[in-house]
Amino acid sequence: MLSIINLTSKTIKEVNKGVDLVIGFFDGIHKGHAKLFKQSDRFNLLTFDHIPKKQRLLYPKVDEIEQLSALSGLEQLLVYDLLNNNLSAQEFIDNYIKLIQPKRIIVGSDFKFGSDQVDYSLFTKNGYEVVVVKKDHCSTSEIKKLIINCDLDQANRLLVAPFYLKGTVIKNAQRGRTIGFATANIILDNQLIELTEGSYVCKIIVDNKTYQGICFIGKPKTFDEKQRQCEAHIFDFDQDIYEKKIKVELHQFIRPTVKFNSINELKEAIENDKKTALSFFHKQEKPRVVVALSGGVDSAVCAYLLQQQGYDVVAAFMQNWDKDLNFELLSDHADDQIQGCDAKQDYEDAQKLCEQLKIKLYHFNFVEQYWNDVFLKVLEDYKKGLTPNPDVLCNQFGKFGWFINALRKQFGNNIKIAFGHYAKLITKDDEVFLVHTKDHNKDQTYFLTMLKKEQLKNIIFPLSELDKPTVREIAKQANLYVANKKDSTGICFIGERNFKQFLSNYLAIKKGPIILIDENKKIGEHDGLYFYTIGQSRRLHVGGTKEKIFVCNKDYNNNTLYVCYESSKDQYLSSVSCELENFNWLTDTKDKLLNKKLWIRFRHRQKLQECEIVSYHDDKVIVKYTKQIGVTPGQYGVIYDQNLWVVGGGKITKIIK
Numbered sequence: 001m002l003s004i005i006n007l008t009s010k011t012i013k014e015v016n017k018g019v020d021l022v023i024g025f026f027d028g029i030h031k032g033h034a035k036l037f038k039q040s041d042r043f044n045l046l047t048f049d050h051i052p053k054k055q056r057l058l059y060p061k062v063d064e065i066e067q068l069s070a071l072s073g074l075e076q077l078l079v080y081d082l083l084n085n086n087l088s089a090q091e092f093i094d095n096y097i098k099l100i101q102p103k104r105i106i107v108g109s110d111f112k113f114g115s116d117q118v119d120y121s122l123f124t125k126n127g128y129e130v131v132v133v134k135k136d137h138c139s140t141s142e143i144k145k146l147i148i149n150c151d152l153d154q155a156n157r158l159l160v161a162p163f164y165l166k167g168t169v170i171k172n173a174q175r176g177r178t179i180g181f182a183t184a185n186i187i188l189d190n191q192l193i194e195l196t197e198g199s200y201v202c203k204i205i206v207d208n209k210t211y212q213g214i215c216f217i218g219k220p221k222t223f224d225e226k227q228r229q230c231e232a233h234i235f236d237f238d239q240d241i242y243e244k245k246i247k248v249e250l251h252q253f254i255r256p257t258v259k260f261n262s263i264n265e266l267k268e269a270i271e272n273d274k275k276t277a278l279s280f281f282h283k284q285e286k287p288r289v290v291v292a293l294s295g296g297v298d299s300a301v302c303a304y305l306l307q308q309q310g311y312d313v314v315a316a317f318m319q320n321w322d323k324d325l326n327f328e329l330l331s332d333h334a335d336d337q338i339q340g341c342d343a344k345q346d347y348e349d350a351q352k353l354c355e356q357l358k359i360k361l362y363h364f365n366f367v368e369q370y371w372n373d374v375f376l377k378v379l380e381d382y383k384k385g386l387t388p389n390p391d392v393l394c395n396q397f398g399k400f401g402w403f404i405n406a407l408r409k410q411f412g413n414n415i416k417i418a419f420g421h422y423a424k425l426i427t428k429d430d431e432v433f434l435v436h437t438k439d440h441n442k443d444q445t446y447f448l449t450m451l452k453k454e455q456l457k458n459i460i461f462p463l464s465e466l467d468k469p470t471v472r473e474i475a476k477q478a479n480l481y482v483a484n485k486k487d488s489t490g491i492c493f494i495g496e497r498n499f500k501q502f503l504s505n506y507l508a509i510k511k512g513p514i515i516l517i518d519e520n521k522k523i524g525e526h527d528g529l530y531f532y533t534i535g536q537s538r539r540l541h542v543g544g545t546k547e548k549i550f551v552c553n554k555d556y557n558n559n560t561l562y563v564c565y566e567s568s569k570d571q572y573l574s575s576v577s578c579e580l581e582n583f584n585w586l587t588d589t590k591d592k593l594l595n596k597k598l599w600i601r602f603r604h605r606q607k608l609q610e611c612e613i614v615s616y617h618d619d620k621v622i623v624k625y626t627k628q629i630g631v632t633p634g635q636y637g638v639i640y641d642q643n644l645w646v647v648g649g650g651k652i653t654k655i656i657k
Contacts, residue, residue: 002069007046007080012099016076019044021102024111025051025140028058029067029160032108032138037071039106039131044076050083056193058144063166089114089122097128106131110139150196150253157412162203162249165217165230169241172229179263181270183231184241186248188217190228197228199269201252201277204234206244211237212281214273215248218257233270235277252280286312289416289460290407292399293317293353293361295346298420300353300482301471302462306418307357314411316362317350318403319343320370320394346488353481362410366402373397379506385556386634387533391447391604400448400455416458423448424464425456426645432456434586436644439467446604449638449649450584503530512559514542517552518568526561529554535573535630537566550630573629575657577614580637580650583621587647590616598647599640602631608640621650631655 005011020043022036037043045068049061059067061079068077080096087095092114097105105128107120123130138158146155147163156162167186177183184204188195197218204211215232232248254276260266291303293315307313321343347363354361374393381388399419407417422442424435432453437443463471475483503509509528516523524542526532532540536551540563552572553562564572587593593613600611600623611625623637631637631652638649 002074002077004065004069004077004079007078007096009095012096015078015100016044017101018103019075020104020106021046021097021100022106023047023113024108026064026068027140028064028143028163030138030140030143030158031160032133032158034160035133036106036108037073039133040104041073042075043073043106044078044100044102045071045074046078046080049079049081056144057191058140058147058163058193060189060192067161086115088116089118093122093126097123097126102128104129104131106133108132109134144193147250148193148196152200152250152252154410156251157410162251164205164247164249166245166247167230168243168245171242179267179270181233181267182238183216183233184246185229185231186246188228188230195250196253196256198256199254199273200250201254201280202232203249203251204232205247205249206234206237206239206241211235212277213237214254214270214277215250216257233274235274252276283312286310287416288312288314288411289418290362290411291315291418292403292420293350294420294488295349295353295482295485296420296488297475297480297482297485298422298463298471300420300480301474301478302418302420303353303357303359304474304478304480305462306460307359311416313357314360314362315350315354316364316403316407317347318364318366318398319347320366320374320398322367349482349485356481364403364406366398369402370394370398373401381634382503382507382530384634385529385554387632388634389447389636392450392636395447396450400451400459404455404459414458416460418460418462420463421448421461422463422466422468423461425459425461431588432459434646436640436646437464441605442468444604445640445646446601446636446638446649449586449636449646450582451586452584453586503528510559512561514540514561514563516545516549517562517564517572523549523563529556529559529561532561534632569629570627574627575631575655576627577622577624577656578631578637578652579654579656580621580623581653582619583616583648583650585648587641587645590647593641593647597642599642599644600625601638601640602628602652603635608644611639613639619650621648 003014005014020040022040022043023046024033024036026033026047047064047068065077065079068074105120105123107130109132111120112118120130120132143155143158146152146158152163165186165188169184169186172185195217198216200215200217202213202215204213211234213232213234215230217228217230219228230248232246254273260269289306289311291299291306291313293299293303295317303313303315351361374390374397377393378388378390404417408415421444422437422439423445424437426433426435434445434448434451434456436445472483507530509530511525511527512529513522514524514526515521523545532551532554534551534554537548540549540551542549542563545565547565547567549563549565550569550573551561552564555562595612595614598611598613599608601608609625609628611623614622614624616622623639633652633655635652636649637652639647641647
């Protein structure tokens with residue numbers, strides 16, 4: 001059973017020694033605090049009363065203690081009263097921490113203590129093992145600001161439980177009952193944060209039962225009341241609850257307080273408040289889903305279909321490229337003429353679609369992350385002589401990395417997130433599996449092969465059973481704003497560019513000879529090895545050869561591009577095996593797959609080829625397949641089982657002829 005100890009020099013002997021000690025100010029438990037508690041499965045917790053800084057609280061101390069008492073793993077709750085006992089940090093360590101003898105001390109990264117406000121490093125200097133937990137910008141002061149500014153939705157996402165007021169129902173003039181809106185009134189504690197006066201959507205807890213309702217907070221101007229109260233009108237409720245304790249959870253601000261000219265005006269306003277609340281609760285009954293909106297037709301149809309299925313849909317747009325910040329000086333197009341993934345135009349299209357569907361749109365900026373985690377990796381691969389695949393990295397680190405992390409932070413870890421990918425997910429025994437889709441031409445599982453299973457949790461692919469023509473038709477039938485917009489092409493989140501000019505912004509380009517390997521003679525000059533891919537036959541700008549020619553090798557040491565005749569492709573471009581590095585397994589049965597018939601794809605839209613896994617070690621897989629032309633280092637090999645479930649994939653590093 002949990003024991004609560006008011007910590008003094010006399011009671012300190014009652015404290016269990018040798019267990020972890022979590023220290024902090026816990027005025028309303030939020031998700032930053034929750035991270036602290038997860039660091040140990042057996043701990044004592046030290047909190048403080050009568051903090052010298054004059055600041056209004058979220059909750060009275062008794063409520064804080066009640067909230068903390070429910071924590072799993074908590075053995076003793078220690079409350080240190082700072083009133084007349086505000087020691088310096090070192091004095092507090094000498095007089096209390098040394099006697100408590102904690103196994104470890106667990107604090108948040110912003111923790112300071114003592115009359116001299118010293119940070120946690122003083123614990124380390126005194127020889128204690130300290131676990132410091134970063135709270136990711138989640139703080140009580142930030143939550144207070146959100147509540148005062150009426151952003152209860154975001155505040156409640158950061159708190160472990162919705163913000164509430166609590167008190168004993170008092171007997172007032174009962175004016176609400178005379179106009180058909182009986183209220184349960186509680187007096188507001190003037191030591192707590194001062195809430196914006198007005199009407200709120202709320203839930204009222206009476207005798208451990210939860211009811212829907214609305215409440216007014218403040219001094220009713222129509223009746224010239226002088227004392228701040230919370231007056232809660234409980235829907236479909238007719239019980240005598242005077243002198244009972246109730247809890248009022250605040251969920252949404254409706255309107256500020258006004259002085260009405262008549263009782264009828266007041267009644268009409270309350271009726272409208274009730275309609276707003278009922279609409280709010282109706283939406284709460286629907287599962288919420290965030291659609292990753294790109295401004296294109298696929299994600300637009302996702303949003304439309306989910307809305308038709310009864311989901312509470314919101315949308316999120318991510319910007320990953322900024323031409324000016326990223327020093328893109330060379331380009332064939334002016335900003336307003338760039339087609340495809342132009343962020344400005346796509347965002348405007350997304351906004352107009354959301355206006356059409358009446359859904360809220362959130363904007364996220366990941367320009368810095370895209371540069372560091374995707375674009376620099378692409379440039380590094382080019383420098384190594386590889387042909388990178390930005391789309392795979394974009395999904396791995398971007399859409400299913402920073403983006404879903406930001407969405408889960410904004411909307412909660414269990415939020416469902418929908419993408420317009422042509423891919424399918426199947427859940428079996430609580431495991432998520434990635435599966436090839438119906439549309440073999442459009443299937444995008446190739447680009448998702450490097451995702452971890454954790455990244456696929458609560459993800460929805462609404463287009464998994466549809467092909468592209470059907471998606472287009474749905475968009476046209478629904479008259480969606482982007483129904484006739486062309487599909488985006490070009491580099492992921494950058495868009496269509498003159499590729500040579502674009503890459504010249506970031507890589508030193510040097511021209512060199514093109515050697516026809518069949519005849520060992522120079523037949524032209526290349527524009528820079530980065531611009532060519534193994535197996536490429538178009539845009540070589542070499543004429544006069546007796547046969548069609550193909551790129552078969554890039555010699556970076558001598559800056560030479562080698563090509564071969566079509567008749568000698570087998571000799572120079574064929575392979576029967578390759579090594580896949582950084583292999584990402586999406587199955588738990590890899591031991592059973594050795595030397596079994598499987599399928600592989602080396603590029604998007606390639607027809608699936610028979611293969612088998614010969615061996616694997618650490619993150620490397622050797623795969624054998626029927627003879628292939630133009631398997632390209634830097635691209636990815638994606639393996640499927642007989643049912644077209646994705647086994648996994650990795651980057652092609654070695655080709656075995």
